[in-house]
Amino acid sequence: MEDSSAEETSLDSGNTAWMITATALVLFMTLPGLALFYGGLVQSKNVLSVLMQCFAIACLASLLWVVCGYSLSLTPGENEWIGGTSAFFLESLSMENLNGDIPESVWVIFQMTFAIITPGLIVGAFVERIKFSAVLLFSGLWLLAVYFPVCYWVWGGGWLAEKGVIDFAGGIVVHATAGASALTLAWMLGRRQGFPKSLRPPHNPGMVMIGASMLWVGWFGFNAGSAAAANESAGMAMLVTHISAATASLVWMFIEWKKTGKPGLVGIVTGTIAGLATITPASGSVGPMGAIIIGASAAIVCYFACGFVKEKLGVDDSLDVAAVHGVGGILGTLMVAYLGWNTDLGGLGISLDSWQDQLIVQAQGCVAAIVLSVVATYLIVKIISPLLGGSIRVSEEDETKGLDQALHGENAYTLH
Numbered sequence: 001m002e003d004s005s006a007e008e009t010s011l012d013s014g015n016t017a018w019m020i021t022a023t024a025l026v027l028f029m030t031l032p033g034l035a036l037f038y039g040g041l042v043q044s045k046n047v048l049s050v051l052m053q054c055f056a057i058a059c060l061a062s063l064l065w066v067v068c069g070y071s072l073s074l075t076p077g078e079n080e081w082i083g084g085t086s087a088f089f090l091e092s093l094s095m096e097n098l099n100g101d102i103p104e105s106v107w108v109i110f111q112m113t114f115a116i117i118t119p120g121l122i123v124g125a126f127v128e129r130i131k132f133s134a135v136l137l138f139s140g141l142w143l144l145a146v147y148f149p150v151c152y153w154v155w156g157g158g159w160l161a162e163k164g165v166i167d168f169a170g171g172i173v174v175h176a177t178a179g180a181s182a183l184t185l186a187w188m189l190g191r192r193q194g195f196p197k198s199l200r201p202p203h204n205p206g207m208v209m210i211g212a213s214m215l216w217v218g219w220f221g222f223n224a225g226s227a228a229a230a231n232e233s234a235g236m237a238m239l240v241t242h243i244s245a246a247t248a249s250l251v252w253m254f255i256e257w258k259k260t261g262k263p264g265l266v267g268i269v270t271g272t273i274a275g276l277a278t279i280t281p282a283s284g285s286v287g288p289m290g291a292i293i294i295g296a297s298a299a300i301v302c303y304f305a306c307g308f309v310k311e312k313l314g315v316d317d318s319l320d321v322a323a324v325h326g327v328g329g330i331l332g333t334l335m336v337a338y339l340g341w342n343t344d345l346g347g348l349g350i351s352l353d354s355w356q357d358q359l360i361v362q363a364q365g366c367v368a369a370i371v372l373s374v375v376a377t378y379l380i381v382k383i384i385s386p387l388l389g390g391s392i393r394v395s396e397e398d399e400t401k402g403l404d405q406a407l408h409g410e411n412a413y414t415l416h
Contacts, residue, residue, distance in 0.1 A: 012101035018230035019106045025221025026113035030058055030120045033218050037211025037273075038124050040204040041266070041319050045402025046128045047203065047412040053123045053132070057139050058116045064143050065112040066090055073151035074111060080159040083152045100228060110225060111151075118147050118174045124319030125182035128192055129399050132407050134392035137384045138185070145376040146177050150369050164351035165365045166340065166358065168237065169226035171281025171333035172365045179326015180373035183309065183317055188381050189392065191316035193399055205265045212269035216245055219276045223283040236348070237283040240291035241276065247295025248275025248302075255303050270324065274302035277328035282336035287346020290339035294332055302328050330366050337362050 035054035039047045061069075071087035078084065086092060090108065097104035119139040126135070153160040154167050167173055192199065202208055223241045227234035252271025257263040278298035279291060286294065305323035309315050317323065340347045341355035352358045385392055393399075398406035405411060 009098070009101045011098060011103065012229075015100075015229045015231075016102045016106060018234070019102050019110055019225060019228065022221035022225025023106065023110040023113055025218045026110070026225065027058075027116065027218075029215050029218030029222060030054060030113070030117045033211050033214030034117065034120050034123075035211065036207050037215060037269075038127065038319055040207030040209075040211060041124075041202045042127050043200050043402065044203040044413055045404055045411075047404065048408055048410050049132070049403035050123065050127050052408060053127075053135050054120050056132075056136060057120050057123070060136060060140055061116040061119060061143060062112055064140060065108075065115050069115055069143060069148050070108050070111065072148040073115075074107075074156045076157065077152065080157075080162065081153070082149050082158075083156050102228070107228075111155075114170060114174060114222075115143060115147055115151075118170075118178050119143060121174070121178040121321055121325050122182045122185065124321040125186040125317050126189055127318045128403065129393055130189060131388055131392055131394055132403075134384060134388055137387070138380055138392070141380045141384070142181065142376065145380065146181065146373050147173070150177055150372065153368070154365065160361075160365045160368065163361045163364065164358070165361050166285055166336050166351055167281045167333060167365065168284035169223045169280045171277075171329040171336075172369045175277050175280060175325045175329020176333065176366050176369045177373045179322045179324075179329060180370040181377040182321035183315060183326065184374045184377040185381065186317040186322075187313075187315045188378065191314075192318065193396070195316045196310060202266055208266050209269050212272050216272055216276065219245070219280075223280060227284065233284055236287070240286055240288060240294075241279050241283050243288055243291035244279035244295035244298065245272050245275040247292050248272060248278070248299040251296050251299035252303055255299065270320070271299045271303075274298040274324050274328045277325045278302070278332035278335075280329060281333040282339060285336050285340030285348050285350060287348065289345040290335075290342075290347060293339060293345070294335055297331060297335065298328050301331055330370075333362050333366055334359060 035051045039050045042050055066089065068088050071085055072083045075084045075087045093104060099107035119142055151173050152158045154165055154173050219241055220238050224234040224238035227237055249268050249271040253263045253268040256267040275295040275298045279294050282294060302324050305327040306320045309317050309323050337350060337355045337359035339345055340350040350358045381392060
């Protein structure tokens with residue numbers, strides 16, 4: 001991503017128009033894309049709770065971003081770990097402020113949409129069994145403790161940026177942090193009733209496909225928008241994003257087809273999300289051949305990671321956030337070192353002199369984000385549990401009844 005301290009020039013209306021469009025596309029990923037994708041995957045008695053969680057997190061993250069998130073994430077700080085305080089409440093923002101050749105206001109809200117979707121991704125780890133109050137408390141504290149610092153490390157000029165880390169659109173900042181926190185939170189929260197033997201299948205695979213399709217379309221804003229201009233980089237990012245998603249979808253479908261005897265709709269669109277997450281950090285550095293390699297690798301690695309998390313680790317990461325987003329984001333972050341360097345495969349260049357040096361920095365970025373995410377998630381849960389009656393989990397009675405009725409007093413479907 002472009003540094004927010006980029007040299008100011010005159011406003012470019014074409015770049016501004018594209019960035020406004022990209023911002024809308026990224027918000028479209030959460031509302032309604034992610035909400036419908038996750039909502040279709042749960043039981044019908046819990047679908048509204050998932051939609052509510054995604055919607056409320058979007059509102060909460062937006063306000064936090066204005067209050068302090070933008071300042072702590074993307075303005076110069078006194079050290080390499082966290083940004084400054086000069087832009088709290090966006091008090092210095094005016095109509096005339098530019099970030100490069102686009103209005104700073106557009107840059108603020110474009111980056112805000114990333115802060116919205118990242119805690120939204122974690123929703124998939126705790127669906128069907130968490131208190132709504134816990135969702136709000138956890139998400140707000142998680143943004144403060146994890147997202148804002150890591151965003152500064154990578155995109156705000158922090159220590160990872162100084163090392164030359166490559167994370168074009170969020171392999172580390174978004175997917176590694178959300179995946180690591182999702183796994184930790186799912187482990188602390190405990191398994192759903194009936195896990196793993198008698199869980200009910202997704203209540204609405206059609207809704208899952210619609211949500212995944214919205215995510216696919218919105219991801220063009222996510223990745224191509226991260227060029228911060230309507231230029232060649234944005235065009236290539238959009239192309240490789242689509243290629244990776246299409247490749248991963250087909251490879252996932254064929255793996256599932258061979259293992260189960262039937263190609264499933266939920267399977268193919270889960271492959272789509274794996275391909276999108278994995279290309280995200282590399283989308284500014286690889287060409288079409290690299291995208292095919294990344295997409296195929298994403299499907300294979302993430303497919304087997306899903307089984308590993310649930311069967312080997314025994315963690316009920318309900319909607320596979322860690323295996324798809326976490327593993328995918330980390331995989332793409334590591335693969336960009338070689339595929340970005342290798343011009344024979346269409347590589348567009350890397351930050352450092354050799355791909356081996358780049359790989360070391362990429363790995364350091366992943367490890368740092370994972371460690372902070374795991375430790376912070378553990379501490380946040382321990383801090384908020386006593387405030388919520390000793391547990392962030394709903395009662396067994398409410399879990400059986402369904403969170404839609406128990407927590408929100410509403411039903412998604414009324415059958416007469």
